[in-house]
Amino acid sequence: MKRTAFRDLLSVSLPTIIVIxxxxxxxxxxxxxxxxxxxxxxxxxxxxxxxxxxxxxxGVTTIGPLARQRCRWHINNCGWNSDVDxxxxxxxKPLIAIIGDSYIESFQVDTGRSVTGILxxxxxxxxxxxxxxxxxxxxxxxxxxxxYVSKRFxxxxxxxxxxxxxxxxxxxxxxxxxxxxxxLKDNYVIEATKIVPxxxxxxxxxxxxxxxxxxxxxxxxxxxxQFGPIxxxxxxxxxxxxxxxxxxxxxxxLKSKDEIEKVxxxxxxxxxxxxxxxxxxxxxxxxxxxxYSGDPELSRVYWMNKLVAxxxxxxxxxxxxxxxxxxxxxxxxxxxFESEWDQHWNENGHRxxxxxxxxxxxxxxxxxxxxxRVNAGR
Numbered sequence: 285m286k287r288t289a290f291r292d293l294l295s296v297s298l299p300t301i302i303v304i305x306x307x308x309x310x311x312x313x314x315x316x317x318x319x320x321x322x323x324x325x326x327x328x329x330x331x332x333x334x335x336x337x338x339x340x341x342x343g344v345t346t347i348g349p350l351a352r353q354r355c356r357w358h359i360n361n362c363g364w365n366s367d368v369d370x371x372x373x374x375x376x377k378p379l380i381a382i383i384g385d386s387y388i389e390s391f392q393v394d395t396g397r398s399v400t401g402i403l404x405x406x407x408x409x410x411x412x413x414x415x416x417x418x419x420x421x422x423x424x425x426x427x428x429x430x431x432y433v434s435k436r437f438x439x440x441x442x443x444x445x446x447x448x449x450x451x452x453x454x455x456x457x458x459x460x461x462x463x464x465x466x467x468l469k470d471n472y473v474i475e476a477t478k479i480v481p482x483x484x485x486x487x488x489x490x491x492x493x494x495x496x497x498x499x500x501x502x503x504x505x506x507x508x509x510q511f512g513p514i515x516x517x518x519x520x521x522x523x524x525x526x527x528x529x530x531x532x533x534x535x536x537x538l539k540s541k542d543e544i545e546k547v548x549x550x551x552x553x554x555x556x557x558x559x560x561x562x563x564x565x566x567x568x569x570x571x572x573x574x575x576y577s578g579d580p581e582l583s584r585v586y587w588m589n590k591l592v593a594x595x596x597x598x599x600x601x602x603x604x605x606x607x608x609x610x611x612x613x614x615x616x617x618x619x620x621f622e623s624e625w626d627q628h629w630n631e632n633g634h635r636x637x638x639x640x641x642x643x644x645x646x647x648x649x650x651x652x653x654x655x656x657r658v659n660a661g662r
Contacts, residue, residue: 309497316351318499320344321391322359323490324418330432331477332425332463333418334363345391348625349505356394362436367395368404370414372436380413380645381433383426384445387569388417392628399445399629402638407651411440420461423551424454424475428464434559441650442562443641444555446592447569448530448585451544452537454551466547473550529573531627534584545591552595563650566596567641570607572621575614580607602648609640 312318320343325336337359347353361369382388382400390398400415407413414437416429426444433439452458456465459478467474492498537544555564574583589605596603610621613636621633629637645651 305497309495312500313496316500316504317344317346317354318496318501319346319351319503320493320499321503322357322365325363326462326479327363327432330428330435332428332432333461335359335365337361337363346504347392347623351500351504353392353623353625355392357391358395364414364416365389365391365395366415367401368414370437371412375412377410377412378440379437380407380411380441380443381437381439382413382415382417382443382445383429383433384415384417385421385425385447385450386417386419387447387629388415388445389419390415390417390628390634391419392623392626393631393634397631397634399634399638399641402635403641406638406642410651414439417445418461420453421463422450422453422459422461422465423548424459424464424466425461426450427551427554430555431558434562439562441565441645442555442559443565443567445567445569448537448571448588449532451548451588451591452532452540454547455540455543458540466550468543468546471546473546529583530569530571530585532585537585538587541587544588548591548595552599552601556599556601563602563648565602565604565641565644565648565650566592567604567637567644568592568606570605570610570621572610575607575611576620580611602644602650604640604644606637606640609636 320340322341322343323336323339324333325339326332327334339359341359343357345355345357357365358367360366362372364370380403382403386392388398388400390400395401398415400413404411404413414433416433418425418429421429423444423446430442430444433442453460454466456467456476456478459465462479463477465476465478467476552566568589571580571583571585571589574580574586580586586607589607593603593605595601610633614620619632621629621636623630642651
């Protein structure tokens with residue numbers, strides 16, 4: 285009798301479960317689409333991560349449990365998120381190459397509306413502008429990416445975009461991405477390559493990610509649960525939770541200040557020495573939470589902006605700090621530079637950064653310089 289009852293229950297429940305899962309799949313594919321992302325692949329020859337041109341080439345990134353922020357991405361012929369394909373040889377225009385992490389990767393805005401796409405419109409037909417961005421990249425990664433860009437594309441201008449977690453994550457112990465990282469030994473900086481094999485659960489997720497439901501549960505729901513406010517209420521934990529700003533724990537990063545100064549000096553020196561005759565611009569993000577609270581100069585992370593500015597000045601690198609511009613625009617308009625669901629630049633942030641970069645390139649005499657046009661399509 286018990287076995288018969290169980291079989292009867294199963295015969296009713298199993299079809300019901302299948303129907304419910306089918307309906308949920310439709311909902312999280314078309315109504316609240318689960319976040320879709322391209323696949324990353326390790327380029328053994330150039331020693332960098334790019335996006336797999338043999339995987340999904342187009343998709344929509346959605347952010348938050350209600351998928352209210354939706355942005356289209358497109359992986360181009362060279363494995364980067366861009367609305368245009370990249371031409372390695374035979375270009376008729378000089379190239380401005382923008383290197384960075386997820387801010388330049390720009391999955392938080394539609395392709396074409398990123399700082400790269402907006403700058404392309406600002407410079408018009410005089411220049412090509414290509415973006416090379418990868419989530420999790422740091423200053424050390426930018427050095428290796430610059431080597432790849434110079435080898436494959438021979439840019440006329442290099443733009444390096446720095447955010448506040450880029451400096452300490454260049455140190456191998458804190459690195460979050462496969463690729464070049466820096467080790468310190470006897471007060472010297474040594475280059476190393478960090479390679480972590482793709483874990484099994486990530487390989488399994490690639491298979492399961494064909495399901496909108498799976499993508500939603502993993503990327504939209506679980507990754508957006510704010511455990512910090514919950515854990516901070518527990519007496520044992522409340523006094524141990526780090527106070528994050530600009531996506532870092534300022535107290536922890538400050539302890540690595542000496543190491544950060546060394547790797548920053550090494551990385552910028554290597555950029556200059558390895559790219560003779562190629563102007564370099566370093567653009568640093570603003571401490572936006574401190575702008576909104578009223579005084580970025582008192583920020584616990586602003587010392588990094590000043591540190592990068594000092595190193596760039598000593599090396600003759602054109603330097604752009606977005607703090608002043610973002611501060612003045614926020615005071616005038618009260619509009620933030622990221623959405624309420626994500627800390628990366630929104631369209632307003634990308635527009636402001638692109639305009640500031642265009643003005644800095646002009647101020648540094650890099651736009652309209654005939655020297656940059658020579659052999660631009662080598």
